[in-house]
Amino acid sequence: MLELTVNLDERSYPIYIGPSILQQTGLLLEHIGDCRPIIITNDTIAPLYLDNVMALLAEVNPLSFIIPDGEQFKSLEWFEKISAFLLENNCGRDTCLIALGGGVVGDLTGFVAACYQRGVPFIQVPTTLLSQVDSSVGGKTAVNHPLGKNMIGAFYQPQAVFIDTESLHTLPTREFAAGMAEVIKYGLIYDTELFRFLENNLKQLKALDEEILQHVIYRCCEIKALIVAEDEKEAGLRALLNLGHTFAHAIEAQMGYGKWLHGEAVATGMVLAAKLAHTRGDLTAQQVTRICDLITRYDLPTNIPENMTSEQFLHHMRKDKKNKKGTIRFILPTKFGQCALVDDVSDQHVRDLIEQ
Ligand code: NAD
Numbered sequence: 001m002l003e004l005t006v007n008l009d010e011r012s013y014p015i016y017i018g019p020s021i022l023q024q025t026g027l028l029l030e031h032i033g034d035c036r037p038i039i040i041t042n043d044t045i046a047p048l049y050l051d052n053v054m055a056l057l058a059e060v061n062p063l064s065f066i067i068p069d070g071e072q073f074k075s076l077e078w079f080e081k082i083s084a085f086l087l088e089n090n091c092g093r094d095t096c097l098i099a100l101g102g103g104v105v106g107d108l109t110g111f112v113a114a115c116y117q118r119g120v121p122f123i124q125v126p127t128t129l130l131s132q133v134d135s136s137v138g139g140k141t142a143v144n145h146p147l148g149k150n151m152i153g154a155f156y157q158p159q160a161v162f163i164d165t166e167s168l169h170t171l172p173t174r175e176f177a178a179g180m181a182e183v184i185k186y187g188l189i190y191d192t193e194l195f196r197f198l199e200n201n202l203k204q205l206k207a208l209d210e211e212i213l214q215h216v217i218y219r220c221c222e223i224k225a226l227i228v229a230e231d232e233k234e235a236g237l238r239a240l241l242n243l244g245h246t247f248a249h250a251i252e253a254q255m256g257y258g259k260w261l262h263g264e265a266v267a268t269g270m271v272l273a274a275k276l277a278h279t280r281g282d283l284t285a286q287q288v289t290r291i292c293d294l295i296t297r298y299d300l301p302t303n304i305p306e307n308m309t310s311e312q313f314l315h316h317m318r319k320d321k322k323n324k325k326g327t328i329r330f331i332l333p334t335k336f337g338q339c340a341l342v343d344d345v346s347d348q349h350v351r352d353l354i355e356q
């Protein structure tokens with residue numbers, strides 16, 4: 001088992017990574033302490049893993065709440081249903097919520113934990129690659145609003161993150177690929193060595209080789225932990241984690257959430273960001289090709305949706321959370337393995353890029 005810490009003074013917490021993490025009763029119980037555990041999961045993950053986690057926690061009388069599977073349930077409606085369940089079961093401040101699932105379950109559970117009785121502890125048990133390398137770490141919690149994704153939320157850190165690498169064995173391959181987009185992102189914003197590692201270990205990663213997988217997940221969590229420790233509330237540095245996301249959010253919104261997986265949209269968004277960086281003289285054509293090749297080799301898209309116009313991109317990007325005073329701001333590579341927030345990309349520049 002590997003372990004690292006997200007350093008946030010009194011709110012610091014450990015991340016445990018390895019196979020069979022969910023068999024380690026003692027460790028999970030240690031983090032639950034004197035609290036009553038309530039496991040929140042969905043109806044896809046429950047038949048796979050819920051019994052196991054309930055059994056681990058049997059001595060502290062856990063309860064569980066199962067939501068339907070889907071991004072549309074990361075909503076105020078389901079926030080309210082979980083809150084009602086907690087109230088009906090007389091859950092007090094000595095409650096510990098356990099998010100067992102992907103980013104949808106993690107974001108929703110974390111937001112309930114942030115708000116219920118003004119905050120109760122919660123533990124992340126991420127079961128998708130995307131949630132293991134990104135959403136379970138760093139304390140961004142949220143629900144969607146009909147007018148925008150993740151628009152209602154809070155920064156609220158978990159007590160611990162338990163990453164069981166074996167849970168990836170039941171994850172659909174398309175979801176695994178979507179998680180790889182976020183992994184590739186870390187290589188592009190921070191770590192050319194990781195990027196090269198992904199190029200050289202593709203077969204092993206796709207085959208879920210335990211050692212390679214642990215190494216990659218550990219490195220991603222380590223980078224994210226460093227960034228979050230430096231800039232928890234996204235005043236600057238943390239925004240780099242949004243490489244490709246400005247374009248991605250536009251694709252997701254235009255296509256309807258769920259049609260393109262978030263990671264798929266991020267993959268195409270990173271290609272667009274790389275091409276934009278090339279036109280600014282910051283990446284060579286060969287480097288852009290290298291990025292496209294890796295994304296393609298991990299079974300991710302590099303082309304924008306057919307028929308999506310530059311005006312549609314601009315329309316959605318004008319609502320991006322990073323914008324300031326009406327200016328669309330992008331995270332772009334400034335060289336291979338390094339990125340920056342830029343605010344001098346004109347609408348015409350975006351039109352040229354999309355129409356290319
Ligand atoms: P998800 O939670 O919808 O999970 C994807 C699918 O995989 C679902 O059908 C789920 O039921 C299934 N699944 C999960 N684990 C499984 C397993 N081990 N075996 C079989 N099936 C499994 O999607 P996601 O990609 O994990 O997360 C996307 C969400 O995360 C979005 O809502 C996004 O906004 C959010 N997000 C949050 C952050 C953050 O910092 N908080 C970062 C990135 C993304």
Ligand code: GLY
Binds near residue numbers: 138140
């Ligand atoms: N997923 C981006 C962040 O956590 O900031």
